[in-house]
Amino acid sequence: MESPKFDVEAQIQSSSSGSSCENREALADYTAGPGASLHVSSLNYFVKRHKTSKSGCLGCCSSTKKNGYSLVEGIDDADKPILRNVSLHLQPGGMLAILGNSGSGKTSLLDCIAQRTVWGSRQTGTIYVDHRPLTTALFRARGAYVMQDDTLLPFLTVRETLSYVLRLRLACSEQDHEAKIDQVIQDLGLRAVQSSVVGGTDVRGISGGERRRVSIAVQLLVEPGLLLLDEPTSGLDSHTAHHLVVMLSQLAASKRHTVVLTIHQPRSDMFHVFDQIMILSRGDTTYCGPANQLVDYFTALGYPCPAYTNPLDEYVDVCSIDTRRTGTMQTSMATVQELAQAFKQSDLAQRITNALPEPDSLSTGSVEVVRDRSPTWISKVFTMASRMNMNLLRARTGMQMRAFQMLLFGVLLFIFILRLKNDQRSIQDRSGVFYQVISAPLFIGMLTAVALFPTLRSSMSREVRDGLYYTPVFMLGYLVHILPFTLFSSVLLSSAFYWATGFANSAMAFVGFSLVVIATQFVGEAIALIMLALFHDANMANSVSALVFSFTALLCSGFLRNIDSMPKVLQDFTYMGVQKYASEILVAHEYPGLTFTCDDVNSTSPVPCRYLSGDAYLAANFPNAVNDLQRNYYCLVGYCVGLYAIAMILFSLRSYVKRR
Incomplete structure (x- = not known):
């Protein structure tokens, strides 16, 4: 029994006007x-x-047989x-x-x-x-x-x-x-x-x-x-x-x-x-x-x-x-x-x-998957986001990680700090809080991605090879999926923690604080995605991401060591970490206009009176933070967009290699 041959191009042209499944399947007669x-x-x-080398030495060669095949190790x-x-x-x-x-x-x-x-x-x-x-x-x-x-x-x-x-x-x-x-x-x-x-x-x-x-x-x-x-x-x-x-x-x-x-x-x-x-x-x-x-x-x-x-x-x-x-x-x-x-x-x-x-019986007409029988890429983006949301909303642990992990971090940090004062000790308190604010969201974003993304990655790998969509479309769907949760959890943390702790009573300062939390959490997830694209093992991705975050936080934040006192080589490296820009945004909104009191010299364990004002602290530790505020916001956005784009490119390359 010989299979019938079809004029595929004619099928494509005749199907482009319909809207139902049967009419929109340009290869309807062919595929069904x-x-x-x-x-x-x-x-x-x-x-x-x-x-391979059984002895483990590089370049060692020996003739052997493995599984019935002759080979030279x-x-x-x-x-x-x-x-x-x-x-x-x-x-x-x-x-x-x-x-x-x-x-x-x-x-x-x-x-x-x-x-x-x-x-x-x-x-x-x-x-x-x-x-x-x-x-x-x-x-x-x-x-x-x-x-x-x-x-x-x-x-x-x-x-x-x-x-x-x-x-x-x-x-x-x-x-x-x-x-x-x-x-x-x-x-x-x-x-x-x-x-x-x-x-x-x-x-x-x-x-x-x-x-x-x-x-x-x-x-x-x-x-x-x-x-x-x-x-x-x-x-x-x-x-x-x-x-x-x-x-x-x-x-x-x-x-x-x-x-x-x-x-x-x-x-x-x-x-x-x-x-x-x-x-x-x-x-x-x-x-x-x-x-x-x-x-x-x-x-x-x-x-x-x-x-x-x-x-x-x-x-x-x-x-x-x-x-x-x-x-x-x-x-x-x-x-x-x-x-x-x-x-x-x-x-x-x-x-x-x-x-x-026989060669003369073969049909040479090209067959392509016709795009108008498939939904638009925008429709696919929102369909995938809806599917991810539905799956997450029923996953109790995953939902708690996405929505409330940041709030729990804020509660624990508030218990530790309580209310900020304006004495010399509060300078160290503010530095410690800011260091945690630019570090913890990175780790929370990373841990969330490492825990939840591998299941979606497996599904993506299979469906991309099945031709349901291209990898960038999936990554855009994932972006639409995570953004509401990132915004919700970050704003929830900021709203509860910022005002309760007693930071600067300014709407702009609060917005800046919230944007830093949102951006650092998103950057943490984006870097974890990059590692999950490079390493199939989620534990390896977790370990490498944690190492990157720990090193850049130590080097780039400016809270543990004054950046100007570092060797020139390390100073140049600080521009590569998102923590540099995030920390400068936080201090630029918090310290200007602050006045710090000094301890009585006769009091028990007086703290040295180093800074009488927030401006003095900025001049000594973050001299360009206020002037570079706009640049720092741009860099923060650039990190979010750039790192996610890198993750998208790496997963696209990964899919291309597998398709080959």
């Missing part, structure tokens, strides 16, 4: 048609070897083969199960089909979808990839999860929106849990099998012709796993989705569910053909299936390499090589070769 045909021809996939110029000469053919609406032991190349094959190979890898051979050479745009138009790990926001309900994803994917009427969600929920048997929160590792929610079905439902919203699933039964009990595979088989049969999945340790009653079975071993194909011919094929090669034995387990074991001992490894490697060679010469392999499209 029957399951896609899949042809893979002579696919080879290589990744770069890493420099310390040399990284040889590519490691992951897939070797893999070919397959799958008709529209078919279901292919890819089996093999760990390291056989199952996930790598799906990654190649989904155009998600790792950075620095090399791929040869050809892949066709609907008789078209596969591109990233074509896969996004015709395919979907359900990866092994679920990256769902834990505090959204099942229906909300699907609703937000659909709003990011398609611009359609509310009626069509709800109809699509109802259909997917019905197809995947999620109606009973559609109002339950998804849950996660630390959040009680739906079961693991239901959560896996939600991940599949997210991809089925656009009715993909080709559905790839990486070990969808991983972590599920045998009954739930069987039910999930049967459901996928029914989807392939009724909705004409073409389904390709990897599976680990399938039950024997799954044997007849699959249309096609592929067995890989170390990147070589040892079988690829109809499921009902599997036993006969291996029996003819001298490997009959014992009675009461699961054929899938039996032949995966036959095609596995036993690495426990050198002798058994060599024997099993020789067996696998014989099986791979036998398959290349078999009628099954010849049928696959004959089914591959």
